[in-house]
Amino acid sequence: MTTWVHVPEGSAFGVHSLPYGVFSHGDEDPRIGVAIGSYVLDLAPLAASEWADFASVFTAPTLNPFLGLGRQAWHAVRQWITERLTDESYRALVEPELLPLDQVRLHMPFEVADYVDFYASEHHAANLGRLFRPDEPPLPPNWKHLPVGYHGRAGTVSVSGTPLVRPCGQRKAPDDAAPTFGPSARLDYEVEVGFVVGTPTRLGQRVSVDQVRDHVFGVVLVNDWSARDLQVWETRPLGPFLGKSFLTSISPWVVPLEALEAAMIDPPAQDPRPLPYLAGKDNFGLDVDLEVRLNGQVIARPRYSEMYWTPAQMLAHLTVNGAALRTGDLFASGTVSGPEPAAYGSLIELTSAGAEPLTLADGTTRAFLHDGDQVTISATAPGPDGTRIGLGEVTGTVCPCLPASPPT
Numbered sequence: 381m382t383t384w385v386h387v388p389e390g391s392a393f394g395v396h397s398l399p400y401g402v403f404s405h406g407d408e409d410p411r412i413g414v415a416i417g418s419y420v421l422d423l424a425p426l427a428a429s430e431w432a433d434f435a436s437v438f439t440a441p442t443l444n445p446f447l448g449l450g451r452q453a454w455h456a457v458r459q460w461i462t463e464r465l466t467d468e469s470y471r472a473l474v475e476p477e478l479l480p481l482d483q484v485r486l487h488m489p490f491e492v493a494d495y496v497d498f499y500a501s502e503h504h505a506a507n508l509g510r511l512f513r514p515d516e517p518p519l520p521p522n523w524k525h526l527p528v529g530y531h532g533r534a535g536t537v538s539v540s541g542t543p544l545v546r547p548c549g550q551r552k553a554p555d556d557a558a559p560t561f562g563p564s565a566r567l568d569y570e571v572e573v574g575f576v577v578g579t580p581t582r583l584g585q586r587v588s589v590d591q592v593r594d595h596v597f598g599v600v601l602v603n604d605w606s607a608r609d610l611q612v613w614e615t616r617p618l619g620p621f622l623g624k625s626f627l628t629s630i631s632p633w634v635v636p637l638e639a640l641e642a643a644m645i646d647p648p649a650q651d652p653r654p655l656p657y658l659a660g661k662d663n664f665g666l667d668v669d670l671e672v673r674l675n676g677q678v679i680a681r682p683r684y685s686e687m688y689w690t691p692a693q694m695l696a697h698l699t700v701n702g703a704a705l706r707t708g709d710l711f712a713s714g715t716v717s718g719p720e721p722a723a724y725g726s727l728i729e730l731t732s733a734g735a736e737p738l739t740l741a742d743g744t745t746r747a748f749l750h751d752g753d754q755v756t757i758s759a760t761a762p763g764p765d766g767t768r769i770g771l772g773e774v775t776g777t778v779c780p781c782l783p784a785s786p787p788t
Contacts, residue, residue: 386418392415394416402486441487525652548562564607601630
């Protein structure tokens with residue numbers, strides 16, 4: 381399948397991808413568009429010109445109204461867009477609505493209802509277990525029986541490019557007599573893949589593994605920034621809190637799950653066999669190759685194909701107790717890591733918790749992130765006919781800790 385739109389070689393977004401986002405042009409209000417090559421297709425005027433019954437959702441400043449239409453509508457709209465970008469007879473109608481990407485501003489693509497972060501990589505969980513609990517088994521007893529996760533802070537999920545202000549909080553090194561307060565000295569990134577829920581459920585309703593496509597609209601890239609010194613002090617007994625909640629960055633483009641059909645693969649074998657509610661015929665993994673750049677230098681290439689728990693299993697577990705899904709829910713995979721350092725998805729793994737600092741091309745070293753450091757995560761996946769689907773990128777730059785507000 382080819383498009384009449386010029387797509388530069390190496391572009392992240394060809395005609396097989398067509399991710400959705402929210403953009404503004406000049407002083408105009410934010411609205412919905414689709415990325416194609418080096419352009420964004422302005423969907424609102426195009427749909428209105430054809431009197432499409434779904435035109436109104438594209439004038440919204442968030443994808444949520446469109447997400448709420450459900451799977452049948454997602455498929456129909458994707459077909460409608462694809463036809464207009466591949467059929468030359470639509471060129472005169474569509475071409476005026478193509479805006480250069482470098483002339484628009486990208487916004488948060490959807491309003492996050494709830495945010496759940498999982499811990500789905502066996503390699504990452506075992507690596508951290510060995511670092512944090514050297515005298516215990518690397519994996520906790522429940523890890524291979526259920527997808528471990530925690531509820532994060534939806535209000536601090538932000539679009540790529542949002543500055544990362546170094547968080548402050550309590551931290552206590554093993555040799556310290558008491559905790560101290562101050563800026564995190566062990567700031568880290570985490571390479572993750574996030575899944576965006578469109579179709580909601582009612583309270584008490586469970587979602588099975590085989591229903592994941594009915595509820596998950598698409599995929600974003602996630603950097604779940606982590607303050608390791610805050611995290612290790614607070615994490616027992618209830619898990620992550622301030623060490624995670626200061627910022628979670630996501631990519632501005634949501635790639636439809638339908639675009640990733642060719643990337644769906646059998647997941648790794650699971651032993652022991654999961655309980656029946658975590659089994660199903662549509663329990664796919666994803667062949668997604670990720671890349672991490674620190675100040676422009678590639679430092680790791682994690683592979684999502686090695687994740688132990690699948691997106692469908694995460695969603696099934698999230699709802700098995702009757703928790704309701706809402707349009708705009710985001711659940712993330714947890715750090716994507718492989719068995720070797722070149723595929724590690726965080727600095728804490730790459731540097732053995734800071735004991736073996738990473739040397740960059742400019743001669744400087746990093747145990748953890750410095751002020752001014754920029755982290756960029758990008759990804760691609762197999763597409764039809766040997767093509768590659770781009771998932772875009774998510775980036776963030778570390779800024780110094782803000783001073784405390786004066787008392788009022």
